Amino acid sequence: MMSYWGGGWPRYVTVAEKKAKAGRKLKQLLKKNKDIKPVIIKGYSIASTWWGKAWNQNLEKYADYHNRIGRGRSYVRNGNVLDLRICSGEIKSLVQGTRSKPYSVVIKIKGLKKDVLKKIKSACEGKLDSLQELLDGKFPEALNDIFTAKGTGLFPSPAEINFDCSCPDWADMCKHVAAALYGIGARLDEDPELFFKLRKVEIGGLIKQAVEGRARKLLNKAGEKKARRIDDSELEDVFGIEMDRDIRPVAKKKKKAKKPLKKAVKKAQKKVVKKTVRKIMKRQPGKRKRPR
Ligand SMILES: [Zn+2]
Numbered sequence: 001m002m003s004y005w006g007g008g009w010p011r012y013v014t015v016a017e018k019k020a021k022a023g024r025k026l027k028q029l030l031k032k033n034k035d036i037k038p039v040i041i042k043g044y045s046i047a048s049t050w051w052g053k054a055w056n057q058n059l060e061k062y063a064d065y066h067n068r069i070g071r072g073r074s075y076v077r078n079g080n081v082l083d084l085r086i087c088s089g090e091i092k093s094l095v096q097g098t099r100s101k102p103y104s105v106v107i108k109i110k111g112l113k114k115d116v117l118k119k120i121k122s123a124c125e126g127k128l129d130s131l132q133e134l135l136d137g138k139f140p141e142a143l144n145d146i147f148t149a150k151g152t153g154l155f156p157s158p159a160e161i162n163f164d165c166s167c168p169d170w171a172d173m174c175k176h177v178a179a180a181l182y183g184i185g186a187r188l189d190e191d192p193e194l195f196f197k198l199r200k201v202e203i204g205g206l207i208k209q210a211v212e213g214r215a216r217k218l219l220n221k222a223g224e225k226k227a228r229r230i231d232d233s234e235l236e237d238v239f240g241i242e243m244d245r246d247i248r249p250v251a252k253k254k255k256k257a258k259k260p261l262k263k264a265v266k267k268a269q270k271k272v273v274k275k276t277v278r279k280i281m282k283r284q285p286g287k288r289k290r291p292r
Pocket of ligand 1: 165169176
């Protein structure tokens with residue numbers, strides 16, 4: 001039971017007709033510019049990965065948005081978001097409305113505040129066990145809570161979001177802006193790294209923090225014991241994470257060869273960060289409830 005505020009349809013238009021209209025417009029636009037990036041929703045859910053869902057849920061959390069953003073749901077589902085590009089701090093979108101010419105939507109989002117980022121980073125410290133969970137195919141609750149905390153997490157609050165649309169319905173959040181906001185969630189499904197580009201944050205930094213505590217402990221301990229060399233299996237124990245098989249052939253390596261500790265720890269840290277970032281970006285929430 002969708003109601004359409006501010007105007008609406010002159011007669012009942014079926015979803016199929018709406019989709020067809022948006023499809024025709026998209027074809028026209030693609031002829032002019034093959035680089036446009038439409039938001040295409042497959043199935044009923046607007047977003048299906050952790051990043052996309054977390055984005056949308058964040059917006060729905062805020063009372064300012066709660067009532068208005070719903071107007072964009074059917075729009076994005078019907079393919080009305082004909083173009084959406086996420087850049088650093090800004091999203092540009094073309095949204096098909098009732099008029100023939102698509103409306104132009106610009107959404108500006110502030111970068112993550114330095115003090116918020118600092119707090120998130122320190123909250124991540126020592127969450128190495130969570131990284132292991134992540135690598136096992138679950139999105140860890142501990143990180144989930146840190147990342148999605150209202151106002152202190154990674155996701156923007158309405159105060160950090162500004163938007164503008166070329167339609168006449170400028171008083172409130174119009175359908176086109178709402179649709180574009182949901183479109184961002186859908187786009188993050190495809191490429192979660194865009195989230196970090198948008199909020200001007202480096203994800204590696206967050207993961208590094210989680211690993212660093214343990215590395216520091218190890219180095220301190222080694223200082224006391226004068227054990228200055230270490231091999232891969234010991235490192236695996238320390239980080240609790242299986243090191244990547246080296247790409248280089250193992251044949252030439254002596255099995256028990258020990259490496260200088262500091263260098264080895266740094267290298268291992270880098271590996272863990274890289275591996276985890278790769279994994280975190282691919283995390284599908286559907287896999288959380290894997291049947292045993
Ligand atoms: Zn509008």
